[in-house]
Amino acid sequence: MSDSSAAFDLVVIGSGPGGYVCAIKAAQLGLKVAVVEKRETYGGTCLNVGCIPSKALLHASEMYAEARHSFATLGIKVSPELDLPTMLVHKDRTVKQNVDGIAFLFKKNRIEGVRGTGRIRAAGEVEVTADGGAKPRVLKTKAICIATGSAVAGIPSVEVAFDGKTVVSSDDAIALEKVPETMIVVGGGVIGVELGSVWSRLGAKVTVVEYLDKVLGPMDGDVSSAFQKLLVKQGVDFRLGAKVTGVAKTDKGASVTFEPVAGGAAETIEADVVLVATGRRAFTDGLGLDEVGVPRDKAGRVEIDAHYKTVVDGIYAIGDVVKGPMLAHKAEDEGIALAEILAGQAGHVNYGVIPSVVYTSPEVASVGATEEELKQAGVAYKAGKFAFTANGRARAMLHTDGFVKFLADAETDRVLGVHILGFGAGDMIAECAVLMEFGGSSEDLARTCHAHPTLSEAVREAAMATFAKPIHS
Known part of the structure; x- marks a missing residue:
C-alpha cells in the first residue's frame, strides 16, 4: 500500500x-x-x-x-x-x-x-x-x-432454460408461490438436499437425481449412507449414478432425462418443478x-x-x-x-479446520478428514462412534437419529476428523473444530466435563470410544 x-x-x-x-x-x-x-x-x-x-x-x-x-x-x-x-x-x-x-x-x-x-x-x-x-x-x-x-453453475454440457417458476435455480427455489405436488432436484449436494427437504416437508414428492453414487459427495461415507436412508424414510427418492442429459419444459411442468453413469438406457421423468442445484x-x-x-x-x-x-x-x-x-x-x-x-x-x-454443515433435519456436520481420505493417504487411524439413540437428551427430544464419529491418529491420538449426523450437529461441531485447531486428542475431549443431559455428551462419548470405551454404549 x-x-x-x-x-x-x-x-x-x-x-x-x-x-x-x-x-x-x-x-x-x-x-x-x-x-x-x-x-x-x-x-x-x-x-x-x-x-x-x-x-x-x-x-x-x-x-x-x-x-x-x-x-x-x-x-x-x-x-x-x-x-x-x-x-x-x-x-x-x-x-x-x-x-x-x-x-x-x-x-x-x-x-x-x-x-x-x-x-x-x-x-x-x-x-x-x-x-x-x-x-x-x-x-x-x-x-x-x-x-x-x-x-x-448449471449443468455441464446441458442447456438449461431457467424460468424462475418451472425450471428453477436455488435463487428461485426459496420463493415458490405454492408447494408443487412433485419436484425433481438435479444434484445431491448440500444445496439440493437442503432445498429438496424443505419442499418435501411442505408436501412435495421429491426425487433427487445425482451423478455420483452417493449424496453429499465429499462427506464421510458412513454419514452419507446413513443420511440418505433417513431422507428416504422422510419420503425423498434418489436416482444415484445418473448423468443428466436434458432438462425441458413440458405441458404439465418440466422433465429431466438421464442415463446411468455405468451404462444403460436413458430415462425421462417429469415433475411440476425442476430444481437445478449442481453447484456454483x-x-x-x-x-x-x-x-x-x-x-x-x-x-x-x-x-x-x-x-x-x-x-x-x-x-x-x-x-x-x-x-x-x-x-x-x-x-x-x-x-x-x-x-x-x-x-x-x-x-x-487454517484450511484443515474449516467445518461444513448441511442444515437438513437431521443436520450433518463435518470437520477435518473423512475416513476415505485417511485410507487413500495411507494414514493409520482409529475410529470411535456413538449413536444418539443412547443419549438421554436426544430421547427426551425425540431426536435419536444419527451418530458422532471421531477419527484420530493411531499413534498420537490427535484428532484428524469429526463427523456428526444428528439434531444440532452444526452447533456441536464447533467444539471439535476448537479441539483440532489446538492439536487436541480424542482423550483431551473425552476427559473434558460436559453438562448433563445434553446432546453434546454424545460427542464426548464418541471421543471416549476412540481412545478407550464409551460409558453408555
Whole structure:
C-alpha cells in the first residue's frame, strides 16, 4: 500500500460474507475502506438468496413437520395448517433484518458503501457504474479486494432454460408461490438436499437425481449412507449414478432425462418443478481482470498466493472466487486474514479446520478428514462412534437419529476428523473444530466435563470410544 494520494486504503468489490467482513475488520484496524455493491442491499448471495433465507425456510418447514408428526407424542394436540405466504414473509423479514444489519455496521465503522458494478481499471483504480446512466465514478485506492462470490453453475454440457417458476435455480427455489405436488432436484449436494427437504416437508414428492453414487459427495461415507436412508424414510427418492442429459419444459411442468453413469438406457421423468442445484461457479466476469493482467484458472477462479495476493501488486481476492470450499465462513476467515495482512499483521487461515454443515433435519456436520481420505493417504487411524439413540437428551427430544464419529491418529491420538449426523450437529461441531485447531486428542475431549443431559455428551462419548470405551454404549 504505497500510493499516498489514494482516497482509500482498501476498496472491496462485493459485500457478501467475505467482502463485508474484510471491510469491517480493515476499518477496525484503522484503514479507510469503501465497498462496491451492485445489489440494492448488502450481504451478497448468502444473506439475500442463499444461506439466510434458506435457513429460515428450513427451520419453518421443520417446525411444520414436527407439529404434524411429533407433537402428539409429546402430549401436544394440534392440527397444523400450512400458510406458505406467511412463511415466505418470515423468510423475507429475516433477510431484511440481516442486510439492514450490515448497512448499520458499515455506518458504525465509517465504511463508504458505493452502489453500482465495479470494474478494475488498473492497480489502485476501481470504476463503478451505477444504473440509470450516471457518469461512472473512479475510486482510487491502495489495495483492491475481489470478493464477488459465486453464481449458479448449471449443468455441464446441458442447456438449461431457467424460468424462475418451472425450471428453477436455488435463487428461485426459496420463493415458490405454492408447494408443487412433485419436484425433481438435479444434484445431491448440500444445496439440493437442503432445498429438496424443505419442499418435501411442505408436501412435495421429491426425487433427487445425482451423478455420483452417493449424496453429499465429499462427506464421510458412513454419514452419507446413513443420511440418505433417513431422507428416504422422510419420503425423498434418489436416482444415484445418473448423468443428466436434458432438462425441458413440458405441458404439465418440466422433465429431466438421464442415463446411468455405468451404462444403460436413458430415462425421462417429469415433475411440476425442476430444481437445478449442481453447484456454483466463481463470479469473476466483467471485472476487467484480463485487461489488468490478473490470471484465472480453468474454473474461472482468481489465482492468488498464500497471502491472497494476485500477480498484480495491490490486487487481492478471497472467498468463492478463489480455490477452496465455497462456504461463507471460509470467506469470512479469509476476509479477516487479508484485512490483518493489509494492516501489517500476520493474518492466517487454517484450511484443515474449516467445518461444513448441511442444515437438513437431521443436520450433518463435518470437520477435518473423512475416513476415505485417511485410507487413500495411507494414514493409520482409529475410529470411535456413538449413536444418539443412547443419549438421554436426544430421547427426551425425540431426536435419536444419527451418530458422532471421531477419527484420530493411531499413534498420537490427535484428532484428524469429526463427523456428526444428528439434531444440532452444526452447533456441536464447533467444539471439535476448537479441539483440532489446538492439536487436541480424542482423550483431551473425552476427559473434558460436559453438562448433563445434553446432546453434546454424545460427542464426548464418541471421543471416549476412540481412545478407550464409551460409558453408555
